[in-house]
Amino acid sequence: xxxxxxxxxxxxxxVGSPLSLECTVEGTSNPNLYWYRQAAGRGLQLLFYSIGxxxxxxxxxxxxxxxxxxxxxxxxxxxKLLLSDSGFYLCAWSRKNRVLNTEAFFGQGTRLTVV
Amino acid sequence: RKEVEQDPGPFNxxxxxxxxxNCTYSNSASQSFFWYRQDCRKEPKLLMSVYSSGNEDGRxxxxxxxxxxxxxxxxxxxKLSDSATYLCVVNRETSYDKVIFGPGTSxxxxx
Numbered sequence: 648x649x650x651x652x653x654x655x656x657x658x659x660x661x662v663g664s665p666l667s668l669e670c671t672v673e674g675t676s677n678p679n680l681y682w683y684r685q686a687a688g689r690g691l692q693l694l695f696y697s698i699g700x701x702x703x704x705x706x707x708x709x710x711x712x713x714x715x716x717x718x719x720x721x722x723x724x725x726x727k728l729l730l731s732d733s734g735f736y737l738c739a740w741s742r743k744n745r746v747l748n749t750e751a752f753f754g755q756g757t758r759l760t761v762v
Numbered sequence: 763r764k765e766v767e768q769d770p771g772p773f774n775x776x777x778x779x780x781x782x783x784n785c786t787y788s789n790s791a792s793q794s795f796f797w798y799r800q801d802c803r804k805e806p807k808l809l810m811s812v813y814s815s816g817n818e819d820g821r822x823x824x825x826x827x828x829x830x831x832x833x834x835x836x837x838x839x840x841k842l843s844d845s846a847t848y849l850c851v852v853n854r855e856t857s858y859d860k861v862i863f864g865p866g867t868s869x870x871x872x873x
Contacts, residue, residue, distance in 0.1 A: 679860070690865035691806070691849070737805055741853070741861050749853045750796045751861040753805035 649674035653738045653754030660761055666711075666725040668757050670738030673719065678740040680721040681751065682713055685735040697721060698743075733761045763788055766864035768850050774870045779840050783867045785833045785850030792862075795826055797835045798849040800866065806849055809835075840871045 653670045660666060672678050682694040695713035697703045703713050710729050714722045721738055738754040768785045775781045787795075795812035810817065812824040812833050823836040833850055850864035 681861070683863075691863045693863070696860055735803070739861075749794050749861070750808050750811065750851065751806075751863075753807070756805050758803070 649740075649752065651738065651740055651752055651754045653757060655757060656755060658757055658759045660728050660759065662730055662761055663727050666723070666728050666732070666759070668723040668736055668738075668759075670721045670723075670754055671719055672721075672740045675719070675740070675742065677718060677743060679743060680715060681737075681739040681741075682711075682721065682723045683737040683739065685737065687734075691737070695721075695723070728761045730761050733759055735759075764865075765789055765862050766850055766852055768848075768864040768867045770865060770867060772868040772870055774872055775840055776872050777840055777842060779871075780836065780838045781840055781869065782837075783835045783848055783850075783869075785835075785864055787831050787833070787850075787852045787862075789852070789854055790828075790831060792831075792852040792854050794853040795824075795833050796851040796853075797822075797824055797833075798851055798863075800847045800849060802846075806863075809848070837869075840869075842871050842873060845869055845871045 650673045680697045683691045684694055685691050693706045697715045700715050711725050736757045739751040741751045742749050766787050797809045798806040799809045800806040810819050810824055812826045816825045821838045825834045847866040847868050849866045853861050
């Protein structure tokens with residue numbers, strides 16, 4: 648079966664510090680990978696989307712970057728965090744296979760507070 | 763216009779009530795459709811897929827109208843535990859197969 652791991656679950660970081668959130672998927676290959684952010688009481692905002700290694704599209708201009716060094720590894724980074732980067736960060740994956748369902752599966756999320 | 767739109771609510775309904783959510787999508791090339799549920803401070807989880815012929819899972823019924831490009835979710839006999847945000851999701855299944863989430867509709871079931 649497929650699983651997605653995202654860590655850490657909670658993070659408190661000072662303004663100006665770097666950020667690295669990691670997400671890995673097991674049990675599947677060549678997944679589409681996503682990073683979302685959700686502010687309190689708001690909907691999901693798609694930050695980055697990747698269809699393959701080193702193939703990443705940025706959905707909104709921001710202080711963040713993403714990398715996909717391996718097929719099932721997706722990393723969200725920042726060189727200098729801003730207060731506005733606080734939020735609930737979610738990693739997700741979906742299949743490309745049109746024979747099987749193509750819904751998204753989420754990690755448990757990282758709650759980031761920038762202080 | 764956003765690709766997937768939903769009434770944000772909140773919908774406040776008494777226990778036992780029937781409640782319906784609608785969702786519209788703008789891209790007629792969309793191929794697959796889903797409803798997700800998100801509890802407060804948790805990740806979204808798949809509630810049910812939406813099939814062209816409509817489908818039912820217990821108290822939940824999903825319908826798809828391709829001609830009008832809308833999807834609905836009906837919840838019968840609402841329970842307190844149904845309180846959550848319900849997200850409408852479409853997948854265009856283009857070469858990039860990107861999943862698109864709606865902004866969600868908030869439901870509170872009141873005793």
